Amino acid sequence: MIRLLTAMASLALVAQPALAQPANLQPTRDVTVTYRMNAPGMAGVPGTAAPPQGMQMAFSASDGKQRIDPPGGMGWMLVDRKANTAVMVMDAQRATMAMPPATVAAMTQGVPPGATFTRKGTATVAGTACTEWEVAAGPGRGTSCITEDGVLLRTTTTPPGGTPTTVMEATQVAYGPVEAARLKVPSGYTAMATPGGAPGAPGTAPGR
Known part of the structure; x- marks a missing residue:
């Protein structure tokens, strides 16, 4: 579960190029995006993939919460x-x-050192225009389609010697205020130990 959630957040936050300077690196407006996730091998059988699944991301530009x-x-x-x-x-x-510091850094501190980006053109995803950026980091390759106002709409990866695979693609984009309660941990929740055994703060609710 932790790995799955971390992967989702990494796709939504880290796969935004910084070196080639898109107009914006994160959404500049409140937005809710529904994605279709493709996960090769998730079915547990080599060479196969689980059926596509849905994921939703909501971002508040005013307070930077997602x-x-x-x-x-x-x-x-x-x-x-x-x-x-x-x-x-x-x-x-x-x-x-609470996620450990290394995981948080991977999700919030941009792209890996040495990554390069090349603008590849434009596309329309879920009825919304975006710019395609080719990303190269070590032997890996990928393409991210990002709107002018910083919304990630599609991520495609190409493993070494492999074929491009669309990992995540938006199916619906809705601009508008995100309900404050959706960006807040409910009161009364208990903090569990973080991955790796670091203790949490019992009886508190991080993010309130």
């Missing part, structure tokens, strides 16, 4: 870019788990 609801409904992640924090929220257990 909510990510991954497939399965097992929980959600709240990322606070201004506070440089990320917490997994499990409503069924009324519990939270």
